[in-house]
Amino acid sequence: xxxxxxxxxxxxxxxxxxxxxxxxxxxxxxxxxxxxxxxxxxxxxxxxxxxxxxxxxxxxxxxxxxxxxxxxxxxxxxxxxxxxxxxxxxxxxxxxxxxxxxxxxxxxxxxxxxx
Amino acid sequence: xxxxxxxxxxxxxxxxxxxxxxxxxxxxxxxxxxxxxxxxxxxxxxxxxxxxxxxxxxxxxxxxxxxxxxxxxxxxxxxxxxxxxxxxxxxxxxxxxxxxxxxxxxxx
Numbered sequence: 537x538x539x540x541x542x543x544x545x546x547x548x549x550x551x552x553x554x555x556x557x558x559x560x561x562x563x564x565x566x567x568x569x570x571x572x573x574x575x576x577x578x579x580x581x582x583x584x585x586x587x588x589x590x591x592x593x594x595x596x597x598x599x600x601x602x603x604x605x606x607x608x609x610x611x612x613x614x615x616x617x618x619x620x621x622x623x624x625x626x627x628x629x630x631x632x633x634x635x636x637x638x639x640x641x642x643x644x645x646x647x648x649x650x651x
Numbered sequence: 652x653x654x655x656x657x658x659x660x661x662x663x664x665x666x667x668x669x670x671x672x673x674x675x676x677x678x679x680x681x682x683x684x685x686x687x688x689x690x691x692x693x694x695x696x697x698x699x700x701x702x703x704x705x706x707x708x709x710x711x712x713x714x715x716x717x718x719x720x721x722x723x724x725x726x727x728x729x730x731x732x733x734x735x736x737x738x739x740x741x742x743x744x745x746x747x748x749x750x751x752x753x754x755x756x757x758x759x
Contacts (some may be wrong), residue, residue, distance in 0.1 A: 567745060578752070579737065580696075592744050625692050628652035635699070635745050640684065642694040 538562040542628050542643035547591065550651055552617050557646045559628030561612045565641070567631040568611045572596070572624040573645075585611065585618070586634075618650045653751045655750040657738050663756045670725040672753050674738030677719065679704070681741055685712050685723050688735040688752065697736075728757045 541560045549555050561568050570582040583593045590603065602614045611630075615622055628643040634635055654677045664670055674683070685697040698705050698712040700721065705712050709728075714721040725732055735754050739747040 549709075569745065571747075573692075579739070579747075579749040580744045581748070586745070592746055594746070627694060629694075635682065635684070635741055635747060637682075639699055640696045642686075642696065644691070644693040647692070 538641070539641035540628055540630055540641050542646045544646055545644065546647045548649045548651065549618055551620060553599070555615045555618055555648060557613045557626050557628075557648070558641055559613070560609055561628065561630030562632070562641055563609070565630035565632045567634050567642075568605070569631075569635075570613045571627045571628065571629065579599040582613070615648075618648075620650050621641055623648055623650045629651045652741060653680070653740055653748045655738055655740050655748050657750040657753050659753060660751065661754045661756075663758065664728050666729055666757055666759050668728050668757075670732075670755065672723040672736050672755070674721045674723070674750055675719055676740045678742070679719075679726050681734050681743060683714055684722075684739045684741065684747060686737040686739060688737055690734070694737070726754075729755075730757045730759050733757050
């Protein structure tokens with residue numbers, strides 16, 4: 537069964553360091569997303585990406601965050617200068633035809649710990 | 652702003668019981684998703700609904716658009732159903748708004 541894969545599964549970093557979280561969406565999918573879940577809280581939308589550009593972003597997704605699809609298979613989330621409050625589980629998701637017409641597939645998540 | 656509320660927040664059941672998880676939301680939506688989050692944190696999509704009812708195995712999801720309410724039913728529950736069940740709504744964009752989730756524990 538096709539799946540979304542994320543790496544690393546867990547990353548520990550020092551405050552102020554740059555972090556790149558990687559995702560390989562399902563190969564024929566066109567819509568890509570990043571969500572995050574701070575421990576004990578709701579899952580929150582960060583950004584959606586379609587046709588090689590950001591289609592929507594939340595207020596959380598400020599200038600410290602960026603996304604890229606560098607090679608047609610990977611979808612990355614970069615946090616330029618991490619803060620303590622960036623500690624969370626980050627989920628990548630993809631969809632073939634958009635989340636309101638097709639199923640969403642989530643990765644297992646990347647746990648980021650900022651010290 | 653859409654608010655998504657789930658009830659109950661926690662539920663403990665005995666194996667074999669019929670379980671209902673409720674979700675209500677505050678504004679009109681284009682779709683509602685039911686998701687399952689495993690203890691390790693991974694999220695699996697169970698259903699995407701825009702109207703009516705869907706069934707997959709022992710799981711049934713319904714939605715009432717007029718009442719802004721959806722339910723997820725689990726028939727003949729099993730300990731492997733133990734997980735957090737999350738309702739998430741979608742408006743006119745790709746963004747999902749998530750509920751807090753309901754932690755289900757099914758005891759043998």
